[in-house]
Amino acid sequence: MSKELNSHLIILFATFLVAGSFIVSQKLSGIIDPISITLLRFVIASIVLAPIVLLKKQFRERINTTFKRAMIISLFYSLYFIGLFKSLEYTTALNTGTLFTLVPLLTAIISIFVFKQKIPSKQYLVYFLGIVGTCIVVFKGSLQMFLSLALNQGDILFLASILCMALYSVCAKYFHKEDDKLVVLVFLTLVGGCIWMSIALIAFNIPLEWNKINSSQFLSMAYLSIAATLVTSYLYQKGTIVLGPKKVMSYVYLNPAAIAVLLLVFEFKLINIWMIVGILISSFATLVLLRNKN
Secondary structure (H helix, E strand, O other): OOHHHHHHHHHHHHHHHHHHHHHHHHHHOOOOOHHHHHHHHHHHHHHHHHHHHHOOHHHHOOHHHHHHHHHHHHHHHHHHHHHHHHHOOOOOHHHHHHHHHHHHHHHHHHHHHHOOOOOOHHHHHHHHHHHHHHHHHHOOOOHHHHHOOOOOHHHHHHHHHHHHHHHHHHHHHHOOOOOOOHHHHHHHHHHHHHHHHHHHHHHOOOOOOHHHOOHHHHHHHHHHHHHHHHHHHHHHHHHHHHHOHHHHHHHHHHHHHHHHHHHHHHHOOOOOHHHHHHHHHHHHHHHHHHHOOO
16 A cells, blocks of 8 residues: 555544544533643543653654644644634534635645645635535535524634644644654644643633543543544644645545534434535545645
């Protein structure tokens, strides 16, 4: 298997892990502040990965040279989550889900300046198709729901946070060096996430309240921490190094489709014909973007 094909497969797998996190997060919603939950995710993921990094000399030796770059990468990653959670105080999950479809286009535009990559004029049409396809899935094919969409204060804030997500993807590629140990970079990115989220907790005066998470919710928390944070951070970092941020972010268009598929498989929730059309359109847009050689 070629390195490029392997990278596509791991990013596709990561997409479904992230999709699962949206479903699992509902079980933890409202228990404690989302920023506190995200800090706990980073803390657990860092603790799990710490022995692998700290007990091996060749990994420990890379910590000093990697830490500053990892802090920059984790800054944008953390700012995205902070912006998401704060924006949800003023807007809806439906609005954020719709605006998130702009991430691939923003990533491509930033890549023009950072990596000197050009976007063919026809490719803008593909980005538009991807946005349309995901919107059909998000709004379940309801034109009335789409027309009721109106930007508010929370949406403006979330636009800033998705810019941070695009910058996170670009930074993951830009700050990677050939001699980096990927596991060290991922570990320090998670540690950086702990630091930035702790600062956010203090800045917004948010209590931890981790004691409110009971044993029945432990599996959900474990999934978010290990599968949806640790594993996906590693997979996205690894995939971005090979494919570049533009191609990795094009998988964003498959997020609503992945959520719909998981709900169908595990919770037997049916999807209507319009959602299937939306999934096909967004999948087509993703395939076209992935076939692009630039």
